[in-house]
Amino acid sequence: MSQSAATSPVAASTAERSAPGTLTLTGAVSFVTRLVLGGLFVWAAWNKLQPPNGPQNFADSVRAFKLGLPDWAVRASTSVTPWIEVIAGAMLILGIWVRSSALVIGVLLAVFIALIGSVIARELNVECGCFGKLSPFCPKKVGMCNIIQNGVMLAGAVYLTITPKTGLFSKS
Amino acid sequence: MIQNSAQIARKGLLARYIVQIAVIVGLGTVIGSADAIIRPVKLARTVEEFSLPTEGARPEVTSGTVASDRTRAGADEPKPEAMTDADSAGSSASKSSAEGPVAAAGQSGGGTGGFQFTPKDRLKPGHITIEEARRAFDSGQASFVDARSKSRYEEGHIPGAIRLELADFVAGQPAKLALLPREFMVIVYCGGGDCDESERVAERLEGSGYQRIFIIHDGFPGWKAAGHEVETGPEEFE
Structure with missing residues (x-):
């Protein structure tokens, strides 16, 4: 129980474990997770959208996965996916609609993991294209590292989805 | 409630x-x-019917110093008869140059090692047979592009071929395009079979303004199996 003299007796009997303005652990973890996950997704999406060849490079990556998609589906996934990533990532960073944004990102990550698993199972030698032309954390060729990378991000998205909205600082 | x-x-x-x-x-x-x-x-490139350009001398690709360990297998041997791919599926190549120092793997036992050449009527649009590639090579008005990795290229490639991978186009137009005359047809190849790197590079070449682009369907393995000249060693113009 806080030592602060600022709380009234009524507030003290019914309320909070920490004094107003104290950094909460849950709030801090959520804050950092939001920034990191949202930042990674905005950065990944930017690399896929960046002129002059971002969209074409991403389309080539999608086709290299040999999913048997018709042309319209390749175009749709190539153009729409990065923009959903940008919007959801930006919302996470700004703390807007956190659970919904995290859920959208979580679904995207689950799909990416399934696709990468499919590529590995079929022993295809392809580049991930996860961050456009960059591969900051894993080798360019798709492998288990990409699954682990996406798995870690998925854990963050799940955490943000199921954790109740908590501010960075406790409120009075 | x-x-x-x-x-x-x-x-x-x-x-x-x-x-x-x-x-x-x-x-x-x-x-x-x-x-x-x-x-x-762009998900597909514009394809046209393959037709030979007019006959002419094969252009020498100018570059800096020639790599000292470059070898040119079969260059001094008489050119072998072009394969008729339509009737060679499953059969040996029976090249008269089998006794020459052509790439050994394609000539084992005096044949192609059982290489299955794809007949013309089974080719995708924009793809050509080994025989057509050979005719283009002899005409002297076609540029060849190898879409494989550096190590594969160095193990063996079509003489004079320039190596261009998809990764070379990621940051924009690669400088090597200056070595590809725009008035010539461009023939791209990779490993044949399921390899579609040549298709990706061909699309990027079209995006860079090249127009008559064809792909050797059976790739370098087909070229080698047919007993045609093969160069080994690193690229002159890396």
């Missing part, structure tokens, strides 16, 4: 999340669709 209120509150919350998700996905879809119209991606 309290339970109903809680259920109503939960349903309200669920509806709110559904609307939020729909807005995020919907907004991404709308903006993405507009982006696709403004910046369409």
